[in-house]
Amino acid sequence: MSRSSLAPVTRTPRPLVVLAVAGLLLLVGPLLAIVLRAPWPLMLEIVSRESALNALGISLGTAAAATGLSLLLGLPLSLLLAGAPSGRSSLSVRIVRSFVTVPVVLPPVVGGVALVALLGEGGLVSQPLADWFGLAPPTSAVAVVLAQTFVAMPFLVFAIEGAIRGADRRFDLVAATLGSTPSRRLVRVTLPLIAPGIAAGAALCFARALGEYGATVTFATSIPGITQTLPMAIYGELALGDRDAAIALSLVLIAVSVVVLLAFRDRWVPQVAR
């Protein structure tokens, strides 16, 4: 018997209802406002401005690149965190996991400053790279992708780690008894089994990278046509006093996010094992 099937014996206290409704309004109200105050007749004109199209293009391109980089680096990390194939997590794995959590709870602007300290002009790693190999610190879209990856990769890692933990490890044993080596099992069994989790993690990561502002603007700065993503362009329009443009571009960002989330809607709930 699930707990929810128990009939309520008491009515919810009135003050609780009032606070709950207030909380809901605070969450829904701004979204409602942005739709109601949208400059619908001007939408097409604002969105088709060169600066807006540039920002949208940079946003989509860098978010896709950050998702790709997160998959490349984050998938092995999530396999390690999930303790594949042994299923045990040692102390070192738990320490690694808390480091992966840091970007999630860190204020994005602090993340940006940290990236500057590491990879910016004269940074901890960028200075030796410049001295020894003549490598310039990352600027342009590369800097945007690095900042977005820093912020968004943990979402991918945790989504995939959850999928691995949710998968039945006996599949791995069955594959092993059939003669499959650990690396072949990863490719032929584990990855296909967790494919929905990988897709969900990639979607979350993309959505987070697309919306990233704080770390990215701090590390990559906002250069129109080069590093200015859609969130930066939105902030810029608002700072210049063009609220219509800010709202119009925000709706574009919302639309893209909604499309991404809808595309993977069915993947959020872990698949029930058959």
Added chain:
Amino acid sequence: MTGLTATLRVRREEFALDVEFSVPAGGVLGVIGPNGAGKSTLLLAIAGAIELEGGAVSIDGVALDAEPERRGVGVVFQDALLFPHLTVLDNVAFGPRERGQTRPAARSLARSWLDRLGIAPLAHRRPGGLSGGEAQRVALARALAVAPSLLLLDEPLAALDVEVRDAVRADLAAHVRAFGGVTVVVAHDREDVAALAEQVLVIEGGRVVQRGTLAELTADPATEFVRRFTAGTSPSFPPSGSA
């Protein structure tokens, strides 16, 4: 010494398994015991999925101590565990393919196994749409397709509906006999043991409490569990949900 010889000592937190047994070449050993007695642990230890704290396993005098992928052991679990992303044919072809056969060769071998088990029409179906009995036949074909030297069955009939159970049991018994290697089958039902196993090993609390034929166990049960099991009152119900 031909056949299977096993001395297994495993420690897992509160639980310890300490058993010793052998099965002659071509023999079928049934393993019974109450829930939590260590039946599944015993199978996992033989398969190499659990490290031994002590003891050894050998088959036909050759030590079985390599990684699971090099042990030549076939396993079938009660919930079949067919790879959901592969067709029935590719599930059965998986082992031969992983052992170095070309895809056409692996598939043709898989097809012959599907034929032998009478499930050739299922070849291009996905596991998701199979009935429990069909899935279990596919799982058996998959395990046998790599010609293992040892077959481990973990309650292979426990997940099946009563209507199909008799048919699958009869098929399973026939194929286990035709297999020719050593089979160890964990069972929770007197009927299953009677149809499949020649000798029965009873374990309780991680230790062997009795060994003999079903008739011997019935005539002289060593414990209350054995008495109720042989009387057919299914003492280990409800069947364990997972291994």
